[in-house]
Amino acid sequence: xxRTGAQTFVFDSAPVVAARTSIAGPKEGKxxxxxxxxxxxxxxxxxxxxxELAEGEMLRRAVERTVQAANLSIxxxxxxxxxxxxxxxxxxxxxxxxxxxxxxxxxxxxxxxxQSLILGGAxxxxxxxxxxxxxxxxxxxxxxxxxxxxxEMGNQRPPQASWTxxxxxCALLTRDGDPNxxxxxxxxxxxxxDMKIKDANHMGAAMAPAVYDTITAHxxxxxxxxxxxxxxxxxxxxxxxxxxxxxxxxxxxxxxxDEKLIDCGNSLFYQEQDSHAGGSGCxxxxxxxxxxxxxxxxxxxxxxVLIAGSGAMLSPTSTQQGQSIPCISYAAxxxxxxx
Amino acid sequence: xxRTGAQTFVFDSAPVVAARTSIAGPKEGKxxxxxxxxxxxxxxxxxxxxxELAEGEMLRRAVERTVQAANLSIxxxxxxxxxxxxxxxxxxxxxxxxxxxxxxxxxxxxxxxxQSLILGGAxxxxxxxxxxxxxxxxxxxxxxxxxxxxxEMGNQRPPQASWTxxxxxCALLTRDGDPNxxxxxxxxxxxxxDMKIKDANHMGAAMAPAVYDTITAHxxxxxxxxxxxxxxxxxxxxxxxxxxxxxxxxxxxxxxxDEKLIDCGNSLFYQEQDSHAGGSGCxxxxxxxxxxxxxxxxxxxxxxVLIAGSGAMLSPTSTQQGQSIPCISYAAxxxxxxx
Numbered sequence: 001x002x003r004t005g006a007q008t009f010v011f012d013s014a015p016v017v018a019a020r021t022s023i024a025g026p027k028e029g030k031x032x033x034x035x036x037x038x039x040x041x042x043x044x045x046x047x048x049x050x051x052e053l054a055e056g057e058m059l060r061r062a063v064e065r066t067v068q069a070a071n072l073s074i075x076x077x078x079x080x081x082x083x084x085x086x087x088x089x090x091x092x093x094x095x096x097x098x099x100x101x102x103x104x105x106x107x108x109x110x111x112x113x114x115q116s117l118i119l120g121g122a123x124x125x126x127x128x129x130x131x132x133x134x135x136x137x138x139x140x141x142x143x144x145x146x147x148x149x150x151x152e153m154g155n156q157r158p159p160q161a162s163w164t165x166x167x168x169x170c171a172l173l174t175r176d177g178d179p180n181x182x183x184x185x186x187x188x189x190x191x192x193x194d195m196k197i198k199d200a201n202h203m204g205a206a207m208a209p210a211v212y213d214t215i216t217a218h219x220x221x222x223x224x225x226x227x228x229x230x231x232x233x234x235x236x237x238x239x240x241x242x243x244x245x246x247x248x249x250x251x252x253x254x255x256x257x258d259e260k261l262i263d264c265g266n267s268l269f270y271q272e273q274d275s276h277a278g279g280s281g282c283x284x285x286x287x288x289x290x291x292x293x294x295x296x297x298x299x300x301x302x303x304x305v306l307i308a309g310s311g312a313m314l315s316p317t318s319t320q321q322g323q324s325i326p327c328i329s330y331a332a333x334x335x336x337x338x339x
Numbered sequence: 340x341x342r343t344g345a346q347t348f349v350f351d352s353a354p355v356v357a358a359r360t361s362i363a364g365p366k367e368g369k370x371x372x373x374x375x376x377x378x379x380x381x382x383x384x385x386x387x388x389x390x391e392l393a394e395g396e397m398l399r400r401a402v403e404r405t406v407q408a409a410n411l412s413i414x415x416x417x418x419x420x421x422x423x424x425x426x427x428x429x430x431x432x433x434x435x436x437x438x439x440x441x442x443x444x445x446x447x448x449x450x451x452x453x454q455s456l457i458l459g460g461a462x463x464x465x466x467x468x469x470x471x472x473x474x475x476x477x478x479x480x481x482x483x484x485x486x487x488x489x490x491e492m493g494n495q496r497p498p499q500a501s502w503t504x505x506x507x508x509c510a511l512l513t514r515d516g517d518p519n520x521x522x523x524x525x526x527x528x529x530x531x532x533d534m535k536i537k538d539a540n541h542m543g544a545a546m547a548p549a550v551y552d553t554i555t556a557h558x559x560x561x562x563x564x565x566x567x568x569x570x571x572x573x574x575x576x577x578x579x580x581x582x583x584x585x586x587x588x589x590x591x592x593x594x595x596x597d598e599k600l601i602d603c604g605n606s607l608f609y610q611e612q613d614s615h616a617g618g619s620g621c622x623x624x625x626x627x628x629x630x631x632x633x634x635x636x637x638x639x640x641x642x643x644v645l646i647a648g649s650g651a652m653l654s655p656t657s658t659q660q661g662q663s664i665p666c667i668s669y670a671a672x673x674x675x676x677x678x
Contacts, residue, residue: 006417007441009467050660078345079528087426087485088654089446093531093665102346102528103667104454105652107428107444115443119458126465128348145656146426189418189441192432313444315427317484321389326432328442 007214008188008221009118011125014335015184016177018131019069021062022291025140025166028279031269036292037167038065044141044166052086055139055168056094059084062170063099063133070172077101077172078129081120083112084137084282085164086146091137101133109311110207110236111190112136113169113286114330118187120173121332130175137168138281147200147316161201162238162265162280169286182297182336188218190328192313200312200319204241204265204277207310210327211237212248215308218331219254226256230302233293235285235309235329236265238278264288285309289334297336304335346553347527347560348457350464353674354523355516357470358408360401361630364479364505367618370608375631377404383480383505391425394478394507395433398423401509402438402472409511416440416511417468420459422451423476423621424503425485430476440472448650449546449575450529451475452508452625453669457526459512460671469514476507477620486539486655500540501577501604501619508625521636521675527557529667531652539651539658543580543604543616546649549666550576551587554647557670558593565595569641572632574624574648574668575604577617603627624648628673636675643674 022037029040041058048054059082067074080099082092083106096103108115113136120132141151143164149155173184193210211234219225226232237245242263249256267288268279289307296302308331314323361376368379380397387393398421406413419438421431422445435442447454452475459471480490482503488494512523532549550573558564565571576584581602588595606627607618628646635641647670653662 052654052656052660053662083446085427086654087656088424088448088652090652090654090657090665093652093667094662096531096667097533097665100530103531104458104528105446105667107422107446109427119443122465122467123461126461126467128461128465189443191439192435192442194436313427313429313432315391315425315429317391317426318429321391323392323433326429326436328432328435328444 006221007217008186009122010186011121011184013125015121015124015173015175017182018172018174018177019066020171020290020294021066022287023058023062023168024287028165028167028268031273033268033288033292036295037287051139051141052090053094055084055091055137055142058168059091059095059135059137060098062135062168063095066170066172074099077133078131079104079123080133081106081116082135083107085143108328108330109313110280110282110284111309111311111328111330112282114307114309114332117171117184117332118189118330121184121187124173124175132173133170134173135168135170136282136286138164138283140164140166143281157276158201160240160277162203162236162277163275164281165268165279165284167283167287169290171290182294182334184332185335186333188214188221188331190214190330192326192328194324194326196324198322198324200314203280203312204238205244206312206325207327208237208241208244208248211245211308211310211329214329214331216254218306226260229304229306231305232256232261233305233307234263236280237263237310238265240277242266307332307334345560346556347525348461349525350460350523352464354460354463354512354514356521357511357513357516358405359510359629359633360405361626362397362401362507363626367504367506367607370612372607372627372631375634376626390478390480391429392433394423394430394476394481397507398430398434398474398476399437401474401507402434405509405511413438416472417470418443418462419472420445420455421474422446424482447667447669448652449619449621449623450648450650450667450669451621453646453648453671456510456523456671457528457669460523460526463512463514471512472509473512474507474509475621475625477503477622479503479505482620496615497540499579499616501542501575501616502614503620504607504618504623506622506626508629510629521633521673523671524674525672527553527560527670529553529669531665531667533663533665535663537661537663539653542619542651543577544583545651545664546666547576547580547583547587550584550647550649550668553668553670555593557645565599568643568645570644571595571600572644572646573602575619576602576649577604579616581605646671646673
């Protein structure tokens with residue numbers, strides 16, 4: 001409940017990840033992490049009329065499954081914290097309409113899941129709620145409609161473009177729970193960093209400086225080094241952004257061994273799946289964190305992980321107006337697992 | 340720091356409103372509240388190239404003025420919590436890029452200011468920060484571009500439509516401060532309520548049930564009645580939504596004297612200003628709360644006020660797809676003033 005430094009909240013009584021759900025779309029479910037998702041969708045419309053409703057339904061299912069896994073009912077949810085890439089976060093609003101819990105809509109672009117985790121942790125640790133549903137989603141088809149071109153155009157994508165994942169992740173944080181369970185121990189709140197990149201198809205490059213800013217703030221605030229973490233996981237820098245981040249660490253004199261730095265977007269697809277720079281979207285870091293990363297922690301392969309989501313806060317209007325891309329990154333420290 | 344009920348956070352050590360700024364656009368500055376704003380813009384472009392940049396600049400100026408009024412500098416801001424109606428809350432991102440403080444982007448449609456106040460209060464009361472900038476903005480021209488028709492069309496507006504205010508409000512909450520100052524004592528977090536209204540030009544009717552839900556939750560959680568408040572202020576229901584809310588209170592057996600129920604949107608314009616149902620937008624409740632309402636409290640005219648923002652969480656896409664409007668309301672209890 002104390003504040004160590006300029007940007008990091010430390011959760012002295014760290015909230016427990018009581019349950020979690022990771023949902024992946026059909027394409028994501030054919031990638032290298034196929035065995036790490038709880039649910040792989042066969043149909044990315046989920047039986048709905050529109051992709052936007054489908055994205056909301058994916059979130060709703062993730063919340064429902066998570067709550068059931070914790071032996072709770074939907075009525076027990078004290079707060080839902082969620083966001084997505086759609087205009088006016090409509091997928092989260094659709095899901096929150098069905099869930100009916102007190103709701104805080106968030107927008108941190110593709111870093112929204114980590115933003116939600118930090119706020120959920122703060123609300124529990126601050127004594128305001130006993131549990132919090134923290135989630136985020138993205139959908140390839142809603143994002144293409146939103147940010148780029150109608151799918152029907154069959155538009156070509158440049159090699160540095162990323163592929164918005166159809167995916168979501170949901171974590172139920174609770175005040176009490178399995179003392180051996182995973183815990184959210186601290187969170188670093190990002191600042192908006194804009195290095196004047198204007199290419200909406202080159203988001204890894206736009207976001208890498210924001211991730212560098214937040215990770216170095218986290219290490220500075222906590223007095224730690226990369227040695228204190230088994231893994232530093234970035235959200236959706238893709239391979240280009242991930243390598244730029246490694247270069248920023250080198251130039252900044254921050255020692256992060258190459259094998260400790262992995263990117264969710266860079267891990268989501270096989271190269272032959274034609275995702276170009278890698279996966280992206282709010283659902284990328286959400287599903288990979290709630291799936292692969294936390295699974296590895298529970299298997300005892302990792303004890304302490306820093307998950308740094310990355311968000312490119314552009315809008316279709318700002319792109320059309322020639323503005324550069326404001327970026328942000330939130331980082332959460334997760335500890336625990338079977339040791 | 341305790342939680343009384345299902346939806347209300349009670350701030351035992353209530354954060355102080357150390358400073359606040361209310362900015363209004365040219366049209367808003369010619370309305371009945373002209374003398375209650377800190378700044379009235381002469382030019383709604385604020386010297387910028389686009390309305391979106393102008394909205395961000397309006398927010399930036401509000402933050403700067405607020406911080407200066409509290410004898411702090413921008414570097415002292417520990418967290419900025421803000422949102423707006425634009426796609427991907429781009430105005431807030433533009434402002435946060437200039438401010439450089441740790442940033443939580445929010446989306447609660449036109450209730451975002453109250454959502455920000457509640458989160459800011461929780462982060463201070465929970466011990467995570469010593470101060471928080473809580474703000475929200477809207478701009479008539481960005482909102483029309485975003486949600487309705489290009490201004491150049493000169494489209495006619497139906498009589499039940501509201502007028503998105505060009506305005507913003509900014510409050511600096513601090514842990515310590517003038518013991519006689521205004522304080523945020525509690526906040527009630529809304530649920531998404533959707534009564535199946537699909538007319539994006541009839542938002543007062545869509546939002547009134549959500550406001551009813553949150554105000555009755557607040558009264559239930561705190562064991563209070565309307566007698567305990569000098570005023571119940573709604574955000575932007577306009578005159579139609581405000582009268583529907585009064586009707587819901589009557590039907591629900593909730594005694595709220597008519598003179599205690601006022602709406603910011605219904606107070607912002609003279610009838611001859613052609614705003615139809617009234618003012619709306621995130622900046623409506625933000626500017627009127629940070630201006631008129633808190634001014635009246637400081638003048639000793641009011642001691643305890645409940646401010647219930649109202650948000651219609653529609654998107655242009657959801658409207659085009661024929662979806663009904665998910666709505667939400669957040670309510671904050673403000674106390675204090677010179678007594």
